[in-house]
Amino acid sequence: MAGSTLKIQDLHVEIEGNEIIKGLDLQISGGEIHAIMGPNGTGKSTLASAIMGHPSFEITQGSVELDGEDVLEMEVDERARAGMFLAMQYPSEVTGVTTSDFLRTSINANREEGDQIPLMKFIKKMDKQMATLDMDESFSTRYLNEGFSGGEKKRNEILQLLMLEPKIAILDEVDSGLDIDALKVVSNGVNSMRSDDFGCLIITHYQRLLNYIEPDYVHVIMQGRIVKSGDAALAQRLENEGYDWIKEELGIEDERVGQSQEA
Numbered sequence: 205m206a207g208s209t210l211k212i213q214d215l216h217v218e219i220e221g222n223e224i225i226k227g228l229d230l231q232i233s234g235g236e237i238h239a240i241m242g243p244n245g246t247g248k249s250t251l252a253s254a255i256m257g258h259p260s261f262e263i264t265q266g267s268v269e270l271d272g273e274d275v276l277e278m279e280v281d282e283r284a285r286a287g288m289f290l291a292m293q294y295p296s297e298v299t300g301v302t303t304s305d306f307l308r309t310s311i312n313a314n315r316e317e318g319d320q321i322p323l324m325k326f327i328k329k330m331d332k333q334m335a336t337l338d339m340d341e342s343f344s345t346r347y348l349n350e351g352f353s354g355g356e357k358k359r360n361e362i363l364q365l366l367m368l369e370p371k372i373a374i375l376d377e378v379d380s381g382l383d384i385d386a387l388k389v390v391s392n393g394v395n396s397m398r399s400d401d402f403g404c405l406i407i408t409h410y411q412r413l414l415n416y417i418e419p420d421y422v423h424v425i426m427q428g429r430i431v432k433s434g435d436a437a438l439a440q441r442l443e444n445e446g447y448d449w450i451k452e453e454l455g456i457e458d459e460r461v462g463q464s465q466e467a
């Protein structure tokens with residue numbers, strides 16, 4: 205079967221009683237790269253966390269389905285096993301667990317008991333993907349993200365993407381903290397995943413990343429909803445003109461950071 209489809213309909217998400225996502229619709233299918241952009245505090249990371257099942261975010265309305273299966277009924281590990289992946293904006297440091305052990309355990313957790321990845325196959329794959337990402341092999345034996353620089357953490361998130369080969373990935377600001385060379389390397393890594401079996405949602409503030417990973421669709425989120433969609437040219441316009449023209453079009457006077465407000 206070619207590609208999976210993640211379908212989000214009328215999603216409403218609250219945190220501590222504050223509604224952040226207010227009726228969001230989005231569909232991502234295999235073969236498609238979507239980018240989502242929007243001012244600070246408009247709910248981009250909230251959307252990513254809610255889709256992946258972070259317990260702090262309460263979904264009060266709407267649905268998220270992967271190939272017709274109710275994602276919201278799944279535990280976090282079931283979502284990963286179903287083929288969903290999140291590269292986090294702020295990856296956690298995990299002392300005592302090496303990057304290599306983490307990756308092997310994660311891959312095997314997504315496989316059936318009798319189908320665990322053979323050690324040599326795993327090592328070969330990891331070496332290959334670390335080379336793709338221009339990562340020194342010493343990272344494999346370091347504790348997960350411990351003492352990694354901001355850019356190294358982001359590379360490590362993409363290493364997980366390449367190793368786990370999800371059907372649908374959400375990349376939350378993978379470009380933040382990357383130097384220019386690293387941006388290209390990370391983009392090449394993401395582009396190497398491009399196929400009909402892979403759909404991707406890229407959360408970013410900067411058009412620059414989208415020069416390297418060309419999106420099929422660009423969406424703008426404001427006030428917890430997608431208020432505009434287009435192609436790569438939309439990202440270019442945002443880069444040149446900012447968000448004011450969209451606010452004017454929609455009659456949004458003040459996008460206050462961190463406050464619930466009515467549209």
Ligand SMILES: Nc1ncnc2c1ncn2[C@@H]1O[C@H](COP(=O)(O)OP(=O)(O)OP(=O)(O)O)[C@@H](O)[C@H]1O
Pocket residue numbers: 219220224242243244245246247248249250251260461462463
């Ligand atoms: N754990 C939390 N407790 C309280 N409020 C939260 C929490 N997490 C997020 N929020 C609030 O939810 C709103 C949306 O945050 P979110 O991180 O989703 O925005 P964002 O669009 O990803 O922002 P940015 O572009 O700055 O990364 C913000 O006002 C934020 O302060």
